[in-house]
Amino acid sequence: MTLTMSPTFVLVPGAWQGGWAWQPVARRLREVGHAAVTVTLPGLADGDDRAGLRLSDAIDHVVAEVERRDLTEVVLVGQSWGGYVITGAANALIGRLAKVIYYNAVVPARGTAMVDENAEYAALTRAAIAASPDGTIGLVREQVPMLMPEADEQTRDLFFELLVPQPGGYFLDPLDVDDVTALGVPAGYILSEDDRALARPGAELASRIGLTPVLVSGGHESMLTRPDEVAKALLTSALS
Template sequence: MTDFVMVAGAWLGAWAWDEVAADLRAAGHGVHPLTLSGLAEKQGVREPGQQTHVQDVVDEVERLDPRDVVLVGHSYSGVPVGQAAVRIGDRLRHVVLVDANAPVDGESFLSGWPSDEVRAAIAANGGCWPPLTAEEYAGQGLTDEQIARIVEATPHPGATLTEPAVMPRPLNEVPGTYVKCLLDGAEPWGAAAELLKSERWRLVNLDTGHWPMFSEPHALARILHESVTAP
């Protein structure tokens, strides 16, 4: 049995994976959606920074003590999940980044893309990045009900977005899959594009928007299952 530790992107908690998790459990996998510090039911636990979120992932792996773990990071969470992946040693079987940012040593989630608006929003909202408005989720394959649920998610702790990643070794040294959601751009960019130059990584395209755990949960679950069962 493979254990999946799955972390959703900014604003979201473990609840975002409910439908994906059900499919993976039905296929016989252990599934452990994780809420990061400061989000959802873990609001107010502490004032998290980037390394807090990395440690959240590492601690979950150590708590479970699996020997065949797949780490899954969506969007923002590719940054802490990627850092955790190179730290957990031979417990790691595979890492899957779902339309995610890939970590680069010394760079933050906000590095490499126009982020002045995000930084201003963090400064204006008590150090947190508020969820997007409903209009900003248009064109991503989501229903009105799904958008309404996401909009009500937790403001995201700003320090986790601005503090740099710490990579003891490059992420391209571990086996992985990158899932590109095509409604959010045709190709991976930046560090993710560099990562896919490695022979240890493969690209899978998914014809949906940036939040496939809502818009295409069954297709995403199949991709995750195949990441550890395909020859």
């Protein structure tokens, strides 16, 4: 597929993170002449009210942002849990999309919630959400090395300080929509070689939509630790 005009990248973060996680990549995309929008989903900005939010709230936010800006030739990119958000949003934005790219992301199986992608931790995650006063779930500092194996301790500490609790409904709600291949929207999958955080192997997730991952270096958060490489991979995927 060859785009008829310069694409606009709409970058959706994963759990516990805001649009800040995509800013290094967005800056590099802009430097080479492409528009880039970093999205902070409801409940994931500092000080947000997180109680009662559902997956549909996150999806609706992305759709509304694209429509408010009247964006076309959109390359919709989602990281990690954000794969749920971009899949749902794609179904409402078909006419505005140039491509959907999963980056270290879950490609949702129809009817399966994020919490159920890893059966080993599903019960613990549900219990933690149920026990939280506002129905959220946090990340503990000891989990950060799994997300950023290539980073030093100072970088990991800073990353952890920027995280906020994840609205539980975002993990508990399944999607009941067509995958992007059924929509006729081109798709890509970019995978970090040292990703240790995905619920299932990235190659397995990519195969759900008939793709083989394009590999970049680093771990799950390589958009922060390897922004040059991730930006280049996104451009190559979007423009091919």
